Amino acid sequence: MTITLWHFLAVAAALFGIGLVGFLTRRNLITMFLCAEMMLQGVAINFVAFARYHGNLDGQVFVMFILAVAACEAGIALALFVSLWRRQRSLDVTDLQDLRELGTPLAMDADPLVRPVEEPDPTLTPAGARPQPTAEEVARV
Amino acid sequence: MTDPLLKQTLTGVFRLAVPEIALVATACAVFLFGCLYNRRWLWFTVSLLGVVLAAVLGGVLDAPAPELLTAAPLVPDGTAAFVRWMSLISVFVLLFVSWGEVDRTNASEYYGCLLVAGAGVSLVARANDLVTLFLALEMLSIPTYVLLYLPARNKLNQEAAAKYFLLSVMSSALMLFGFSYLYGLTGSTNLTVITDSLTKAHADALNPMALVGIVLVIAAFGFRITAVPFHFYAPDVYEGAPAGVVAQLAFFPKVAGFVALARVLGLLGADVKHLPFDSATQLPLLLWILAALTMCVGNALALLQDNVRRMLAYSSVAHGGYMLMGLVIASSLPDAAGRPDVGGIDAVLVYLAAYGMMTIGAFAVILFLSPPDRPVEAIEDLAGAGQAHPISAAAMTVFLFSLIGLPLTAGFAGKLLLFVGAFSAPNGTPVMRNLYQVMAVIAAINSAIGAYYYLRVIGVMYLRTPLRTPSRSRAVPTFLASMALAGGTLFFGVYPEPIVAAARKAAPVPAAAAKPTAERDAK
Amino acid sequence: MSEYAVVSVLVLLLVLLPLVSAVVVPAFGRVARRVALLLALLHLGVTGAVVIYAGAWLTQRNTDPRLNGDIGSLHFSPEFVPGDSAGSSGNGTDGRTTWTVLSLSGKPTARGTTGPNVQFYLGVDGLNLWLVALASVMLVPVILVSWESVQHRPGAFYGWLFVLQAGVIGAFLSFDVVLFYVFFELTLIPSFFLIGNWGATSARRDAARKFFLYTLAGSLLTLVGVIGVVLTNPSEDGTITFSIPKLMANVQEGMHAAHLKALAGDGSALAAKHQTQFWLFLALMAGFMVKVPIWPFHTWLPSAYGEAPTGVTMLLSALMAKLGTFGILRLVLPLVPDAAIQYGLPVIGGFAAFGIVYAALCAYASKDMKLVIAYSSVSHLGFLVLGLFAFNREGLAGSALHMVNHGLSTGALFASLGFLMDRYRTTDIAKFGGLMGRYPNFAILFFALALASVGLPGLNNFVSEMMMLAGLFDARSPGLKSLALAVVAATGIFLSAWYVFTMLRAVFFNPLKEPERAAPEAPAGDVSRREFFAFGSLAALCLVLGLLPQPLLDAMKQDVRKLSIVGDAARARVQGVPFVYVDDEAPAARPSPPVERPQLLEPILKGGQEKGAGNGKGAAKGKAAGNGKGPGAKE
Amino acid sequence: MPTLDPLVITAILIVGLIGGVLGVCGYLTLGERKISAWMQDRVGPNRVGPGGLLQPLADGGKFFLKEEVIPDHVDKVFYLLAPAVAVGTALLALAVVPFGQTTPQPDAVVAGPGAVATFEAQQKAYQESVNFAIAPGLDIGVLYIFALGSLAVYGVILAGWSANNKYSLLGALRSSAQIVSYEIPLGMSVLGVFLIVGSLNPEKIIAWQAGASSGDAVLGQLAASLSIGNNWWLVLFQPLAFLLFLASGYAESSRLPFDLPEAEQELVGGYHTEYSSLKLGLMLLTEYVHLVTGSFMVAVLFLGGWSFFGLEAVSSNVIVTAVLKLLILVSKMVALCVFAQFVRWTIPRFRFDQLMNLAWKVMIPLALLNLLAVIFVKQFGWSLLVLTGVNVVLFFGAGVLGARTSGTVTNPKRKVVKLPPGLPAGVTYAGR
Amino acid sequence: MPVTPVQTPGGIEPAFDLVAYYPVLIYAAVCILFGLSAVAATHLFPFKPRKPTKIKQMPYESGMDPIGSARMQFDVKFYLIAILFLVFDVELLFLYPWAVIAFGEGGDQTWRTVFGTIVFVEIMVFLATFVIAYAYAWKKGVFQWR
The missing domain is CATH 1.20.58 (Methane Monooxygenase Hydroxylase; Chain G, domain 1)
Structure with missing residues (x-):
């Protein structure tokens, strides 16, 4: 199988599309941002493929700049998300609803996210005592 | 190489x-x-x-x-x-x-x-x-x-x-x-x-x-x-x-x-x-739809706002729509018969300059009137500013009138150019020509709608008594900036020629095939 | 500098002086009203000088062979154009100013040609001269009427009044479409603040906003229409122009060319032009109909007139409403003449006629004198619009005159209401009665003004209303339509007598009944000297103009004639018949000038035997000014 | 030479490489223990097989057969995935590493008469040569290795995070911070080499060291007078870069003195605290694979690859030459690994702030200065020997400067405060 | 492997083909398989003791009761390192292509004679901005460790 330009374009479009869909559907800020980055990677593949196709380096140069800019954006994203997390302990975009049209109700999920239940911390057997195997363990041994 | x-x-x-x-x-x-x-x-x-x-x-x-x-x-x-x-x-x-x-x-x-x-x-x-x-x-x-x-x-x-x-x-x-x-x-x-x-x-x-x-x-x-x-x-x-x-x-x-x-x-x-x-229809049409939607939606939603900044945000959306008109005009120029006097891009540039003055100015006034503990948010927060801060309120009024597009403010010069452009945008197909004129009419109606919410702010500032004691803001540079912008808005409203000439020099109207217009043919 | 140049500087001052006053007056604090009065009188003096000199000049122009038979020469010819260097030589023929505000073309335009420039182009011609005088005259009584009633920040109040005056005068004087629009819109801002800040009740804010938005919405469409007119009527070399005279000439030439083609069998160009004109007519009229206001667009009026302080109501009715009718006169009729013929009387006239009756009935039903007068104003303005759209010599002259007359009488009526407002803070008819005995001097003045408003012969409105009726009955616009409209309009006069007399009876003749005094310190006596000056002078003017209208008519004769010929030509085009010049100025009396342009049908002769009318008019004007402080004699 | 299907060659190489590397790694553990024992005057492992030679096999078996504990609290998927990722990426980096004879792909032929013929001849010659690298001729060779070196962070992070244990998390954080920090001096120090050679292709770098250095008059003269042939290892011109690269390499593979991520004494193994059985084995293996890769890279980039003062050319027999080259390169690699053991027992473990300061405040500026020196030398056509001097000056300059500003280990300039009583006597902490 | 040459302005060079990367792909597959299979094998191997007890499955913290979750807050410095790494690594990304091209012997030499000085100045400016960013970070206290 020869790999033609169209294969690259298809992969790029798929990456871009997945990123777009992910960006629009996911709720975690970091995931959303990564989806946007994924879109950028799709673009990068496009550029590289076209660069090869046209036999010039313009596309590759473009990719380098895309990467650089993506890195800058990632840096800013990280800083922003850290400060967001510090303030509200959540990176869920549905928590970002303080700014909205007057009189619009909060957008609520039909089935809200189930927050994991905190389990009580386990404890060790006090020093000196033999650990008491559970019935299950006894049966297994 | x-x-x-x-x-x-x-x-x-x-x-x-x-x-x-x-x-x-x-x-x-x-x-x-x-x-x-x-x-x-x-x-x-x-x-x-x-x-x-x-x-x-x-x-x-x-x-x-x-x-x-x-x-x-x-x-x-x-x-x-x-x-x-x-x-x-x-x-x-x-x-x-x-x-x-x-x-x-x-x-x-x-x-x-x-x-x-x-x-x-x-x-x-x-x-x-x-x-x-x-x-x-x-x-x-x-x-x-x-x-x-x-x-x-x-x-x-x-x-x-x-x-x-x-x-x-x-x-x-x-x-x-x-x-x-x-x-x-x-x-x-x-x-x-x-x-x-x-x-x-x-x-x-x-x-x-x-x-x-x-x-x-x-x-x-x-x-x-x-x-x-x-x-x-x-x-x-x-x-x-x-x-x-x-x-x-x-x-x-x-x-x-x-x-x-x-x-x-x-x-x-x-x-x-x-x-x-197909520059006769496709691209202008796409931009046309974008422009019309932007104007109408921006203005309609601005009407509903109680927050000054939200209101200004929607107003900026609407102004984006007005400026898009300029691009519509410019994009139809290759099919132009004759050489129109407004090329679209120059109108956009003029409008951008005017828009910059008025919108930056409006936010400067808001910033000046917002001490950190009591920022201006709702429109009602500006109540009585006409008495409490007469100069700032006057500047704000200038900006708002300019945003409406009243004469003697820079906003009017921009709108005038866009309207002239929309009417002079020549096109081979009569459908598009009518659409351009419809666009101008839509823009005119939208300006009137826009006047409603801008006027509300002016009314609140001048026709209401203050709800709270005037705050003393010490951001003198902010104040100076808003004054300068108000002055600019007025100056370029009264005498827009320098900025228009500059814009025309910047974006000369493209020379198209010099076909005589239909009117000349008729003669 | 010749006298001509001096007057053109004075014309510029007519606009600048109020603007300067607006800046100066608020600075004076408590003595602002005196300063304002002085400045208004100063302005009146300048106006007097301009009016005397320009009136004489314009009357002189009637003898001047100006129309040469070329249809392209059918355009306004403003005189005393500030910034017109050619005019300084004294002839001022083209009236081309060099003050470009906004250039739409990168190419420099040669002098005398009109590039696509928006210019600061002011000038005086027969149509606006008397309106400017009106605007100047009205401000003095307005200030006097507001003397006591405006106690809250009077400086700002008078400042805004001056801005309003500047806007109105600027619009009257403008000969550039965009400039006209600019001044037209400029009046909104002071009105908004005047109504909103100094209005009567708490509904003033809504009234102000309603007024602003209505008129703005209309006038933005007017702007679209203006630009449409400008762009669809380029001159021969394809350049567009914003100058009204040039634009007018372009329109006539273009229409005439299309007409000739249509007569030759190819009617498509004319049809296309008619279609364009239809839309432009609609757009242009949108603003003016709101401003006048004509019936379905009048809903802003009761609240605005009702809420505004008396002085402002005077200005609104006397001047602002005239902006609408003047706009029709200055822009609609000359620039879209065919549409004005086609749709003016049938559509707008229909609205206006309906409005006449409707407003009259509203006036009859109103419980408040202010509203009675407001609706009566609407009713009369409908009449005025009818006269305009008759689009013939009598109608146009009558309308142009009626603008002045209506301004004077309605303004004076509102001013005299200020008398009651000062004393009682109300103008509710039901609360008054038998004031004849209480305030005899006031009653006489009020009667005189009311009668003038109704149109009693010998008073000013009679003259102009008769002329308008004559125009409506004119043979050149035959048919049942205009006849019916004329009948309706006449009915309007009758109805106005009815409601005015009803009001007078209720207020002045029944047993004495007066409401609570507004305040203990409010004036109690009969007309004070200040008040006497305020509306007594206006009443005197009404009388003078009723007895001696001819100087006004002489000065505007030339322009009215041009406009009426435009109307005739348009009528011919609409009817599809060749346009024949009907020159009723005794053509046989003078020899025909050589025919320069053979394609035109008839050379046009000038009339204008009346000479030397300027003196009498000048005297009248000087008296009207009421202060005797005449300008330096120009003659 | 019989022409083989490229796929077959690849398969042979892959099997050989993985087997070889695993073997080497196994015996490196033994070597490490032996050397440690030697240094500490112990015997070391000596029970399994003669002299403990079978110890690695026994270790492997034990790894495989020990109980596998998967704690309850772990994130199971990532917990299981982490060792696979770690070892997979580590091995993957070896794809472009030459471990024996290589022939660089010819450059583009300059256009001119007969260019096509020249080109075809060159291509033919190239295709007939055998390369001891899985993917030879990759223009981005070194970049590829760096990329996969960065990927190694994933294994560590996944392990530390999924284990849900504070030690593991801390270890993972430290490890990622360290790897990420040392990635930069690693990349910057080696830039000089690329500037000198003009390629990222390891084969070309070896070829340059084995015989090129053309165009440098001073070097040519020197080589002629010393009659050593054109055998200029890059360590001669870039000694500082060599040191930086070596140190960064140790940091990347978490060798002592950079083994903070594991730091048995503090973090009981760091990110692999919760691992047991073969998963732990894989984690440990990963580090040795990194060490091997790093050593190979140092040998290739700075120590001339398979060249050794003409020794590789003693025989004209193709096969003998190939074997010789393989041996030379592998022995260089092994020597470097042994050197790492010496380092381990010579320099004590850094504190975390020292570790980071070393990377950010010392190595990056030095690498940058070195890079500048190379740029100037190449731009103005000076002799490469200038670089040697500059490197030496930089190295000692940095040392002197460091000593003057922050003192030495035994004589720190920072204020040392005694904490209030209650702590064991003699314990002092460096003040901030 | 037949490779069609490509004519470039500088001369003839072998055409790019993915074949050079096939070994990498195969090798990658082998490596991943190796890792996965090793984990799977040890996981599935039946002959080994499996005696989980509750205590064996607790987090190991040197014999102390674990206090709190391991999903704890850690120093923001680690984020700073991540950000810095991004920036500096991308900086390197720009240097690599230049390093290969700038003084290499292959390629178009005329281009180098014409634009060599410009490129030199540009890279100096680039490094200067790099130094500025580095100094900024240093002065902002990013490199202070506790």
Whole structure:
């Protein structure tokens, strides 16, 4: 199988599309941002493929700049998300609803996210005592 | 590869960006030494000097135009010069405006970011290459992200920053995807080559790839100019973000978006070239729909707002729609019969300048009237400002009247040009001609609708008694900036000729085939 | 500098002086009203000088062979154009100013040609001269009427009044479409603040906003229409122009060319032009109909007139409403003449006629004197619009005159209501009765004004209303339509007598009944000297103009004639018949000038035997000014 | 030479490489223990097989047969995935590492008469040569290795995070911070090499060291007078870069003195605290694979690859030459690994702040200065020997400067405060 | 492997083909398989003791009761390192292509003679900005460790 330009374009479009869909559907800020980055990677593949196709380096140069800019954006994203997390302990975009049209109700999920239940911390057997195997363990041994 | 033209082009490019380099260098210095001395006035002065230096360099240095436009990453055409001056002046003003909300711990970063963003705007107008264009846009966006959460004091600031950031990143991705297809079709990232080859090579058969590409690009720029399907972030961000930053945010991305859109569509320059659209209908029609939607939705939603900033946000959406009219006109020019007197782009430039003055001014007044403990948010917060702060209120009134488009303010000159343009946009097909006139009528009706909510603010300021004791704001530079902007708005309202002449010089009306008009034929 | 140049500077001052006053007056604080009065009198003096000199000049022009038979010469010819260097030589023929505000073309235009420039182009011609005088005259009584009633920040109040006056005068004087629009819109801002800040009740804010939005919405469409007119009527070399005279000439030439083609069998161009004109007519009229207001668009009026302080109501009715009718006269009739013929009387006239009756009935039903007069004003203005759209010599002359007359009488009526407002803070009819005995002097003055408003012979409105009726009955616009409209209009006169007398009876003749005094310190006596000056002088003017209208008519004769010929030509085009010049100025009396342009049908002769009318008029004017402070004699 | 199907060659190489590397790694553990024992005057492992030679096999078996504990609290998917990712990426980096004879792909032929013929001849010659690298001729060779070196962070992070244990998390954080920090001096120090050679292709770098250095008059003269042939290892011109690269390499593979991520004494193994059985084995293996890769890279980039003063050319027999080259390169690698053991027992473990300061405040500026020196030398056509001097000056300059500003280990300039009583006597902490 | 040459302005060079990367792909598959299979094998191997007890499955913290979750807050410095790494690594990304091209012997030499000085100045400016960023970070206290 020869790999033609169209294969690259298809992969790029798929990456871009997945990123777009992910960006629009996911709720975690970091995931959303990564989806946007994924879109950028799709673009990068496009550029590289076209660069090869046209036999010039313009596309590759473009990719380098895309990467650089993506890195800058990632840096800013990280800083922003850290400060967001510090303030509200959540990176869920549905928590970002303080700014909205007057009189619009909060957008609520039909089935809200189930927050994991905190389990009580386990404890060790006090020093000196033999650990008491559970019935299950006894049966297994 | 030793083409002397090429060498001249590539070596001469640096001279084209000297003022921007000066700006960025100043920003670097401010960033670097800002961590050593936390002095607001010091960095303020240094930044001002940087802007002045850039302006002097821009005025003194006579950079030769590149010989080989198909290889030049930057072009020094009139539009670029106009936008450069616009961005330098607005950075200058914004430095004053933001005095009210910069504190000494982040002064250097704030001013540095502002300078870089200004350089970005200026470079957007200059870019003749997709890479340069992209980088210039990011030079504008990235400092803006930083600015958005640099003075962030509360949750709303952060929320606004996060919203703007995510959507902006996504719009960048959309734009890049469009760019990649444009590059793929033409094999070059040079805009001259792209517009040229797409017009010539694919004039008959439209490549769907070009369509996808250009639609994505228009959508992405739509984010920056808050065109309607992409406007939804604007009100939230304007409401949540610090006022000084919003002043920048309302202006810079719009300038960049419009100029970049015009550049990518090949609408700048004396001879208009086009992407492979049927310029008689398709591209103008697309932009037409965008413009009409933007105007109507922006104005309609602004009517519902109680928050000044949200109201101004929707108003900025609506103004984006008015300015899109200019692009519609410009995009229809290749089919022009005769040489119209308004080319669209010049109208957009004039309107942008006017819009910059009035919107930055409005936010400057809001910032000046907002002490940190009691920011102006609801329209009612301005009640009685006419008595409490007569001068600021008068300035605000000037800005609002200008936003309405009343005569003797700069906003009127802009609207007049757009209307003249919309009527004179000549087109072969009568359908489109009627559509242009309908567009002008829609814009007129929208201006009247817009008057309703602007007038509400004026009414609240003057016809109500104050709800709270007047606050004493000490941000004198902010005040000065708003005064200067009000003065400018009035001056260019009374005598718009200088700015119009400059815009026309910047974007001369393209020469089309000089067909005599139908009226002349009839004679 | 010749006298001509001096007057053109004075014309500029007519606009600048109020603007300067507006800045100066608020600075004077408590003595602002005196300063304002002085400045208004100064302005009146300047106006007097201009009116005397320009009136004489314009009357002189009637003897001047100006129309040469070329249809392209059918355009306004403003005199005393500030910034017109050619005019300084004294002839001022073209009246081309050099003050470009906004240039739409990169190409420099040669002098005398009109490039696409928006210019600061003011000038005086027969149509606006008397309106400017009216605007100047009205401000003095307005200030006097507001003397006591406005106690809250009087400086700002008078400042806004001056801005309003500047806007109105500027609009009257403008000969550039965009400039006209600019001044037209400029009046909104002071009105908004005047109504909103100094209005009567708490509903003033809504009234102000309603007024502003209505008129703005209309006038934005007017702007669209204006631009449409400008762009669809380029001159021969394809350049567009914003100058009204040039534009008017372009329109006539273009229409005439299309007409000739239509007569030759190819009617498509004319049809297309008619279609264009239809839309432009609609757009242009949108603003003016709101401003006048004509019936379905009048809903802003009761609240605005009702809420505004008396002085402002005077200005609104006397001047602002005239902006609408003047706009029709200045822009609609000359620039879209065919549409004005086609749709003016049938559509707008229909509305206006309905409005006449409707407003009259509303006036009859109103419980408040202010509203009675407001509706009566609407009713009369409908009449005025009918007269305009008759589009013939009598109708136009009558309308142009009626603008002045209506302004005087309605303004004076509102001013005299200020008398009651000062004393009782109300004008509710039901609360008054038998004031004849209480305030005899006031009653006499009020009667005189009311009768003038009704149109009693010998008073000013009679003259102009008769002329308008004559125009409506004119043989050149035959048919049942205009006859019916004329009948309706006449009915309007009758109805106005009915409601005015009803009101007079209720207020002045029944047993004495008066409401609570507004305040203990409010004046109690009969007409004071200040009040006497305020509306006594206006009443005197009404009388003078009723007895001696001819000087006014002489000065506007030339322009009315041009406009009426435009109307005739348009009528011919609409009817599809060749246009024949009907020159009723005794053509046989003078020899025919050589025919320069053979394609035109008839050379046009000038009339204008009346000479030397300027003196009498000048004297009348001087008296009307009421202060005797005449300008330096120009003659 | 019989022409083989490229796929077959690849398969042979892959099997050989993985087997070889695993074997080497196994015996490196033994070597490490032996050397440690020697240094500490112990015997070391000596029970399994003669002299403990079978010890690695026994260790492997034990790893495989020990109880596998998967704690309840872990994130199971990532917990299981982490060792696979770690070892997979580590091995993957070896794809472009030459471990024996290589022939660089010819450059583009300059256009001219007969260019096509020349080109075809060159291509033919190239295709007939055998390369001891899985993917020879990759223009981005070194970049590829760096990329995969960065990927190694994923294994560590996944392990530390999924284990849900504080030690593991801390270890993972430290590890990622360290790897990420040392990635930069690693990349910057080696830039000089690329500037000198003009390629990222390891084969070309070896070829340059084995015989090129053309165009440098001083070097040519020197080589002629010394009659050593053109055998200029890059360590001669870039000694500082060599040191930086070596140190960064140790940091990347978490060798002592950079083994903070594991730091048995503090973190009981760091990110692999919760691992047991073969998963732990894989984690440990990963580090040795990194060490091997790093050593190979040092040998290739700085120590001339398979060249050794002409020794590789003693025989004209193709096969003998190939074997010789293989042996030379592998022995260089092994020598470097042994050197790492010496380092381990010579320099004590850094504190975390020292570790980061070393990377950010010392190595990056030095690498940058070195890079500048190379740029200037190449731009103005000076002799490469200048670089040697500059490197030496930089190295000692940095040492002197460091000593003057912050003192030495035994004589620190920072204020040392005694904490209030209650702590064991004699314990002091460096003040901030 | 037949490789069609490509004519470039500088001369003839072998055409790019993905074949050079096939070994990498195969090797990658082998490596991943190796890792996965090793984990799977030890996981599935039946002959080994499996005696989980509750205590054995607790987090190991040197014999102390674990206090709190391991999903704890950690120093923001680690984020700073991540950000710095991004920036500096991308900086390197730009240097690599330049390093290969700038003084290499292959390629188009005329281009180098014409633009060599410009490129030199540009890279100096680039490094200067790099130094500025580095100094900024240093002065901002990013490199201070506790």
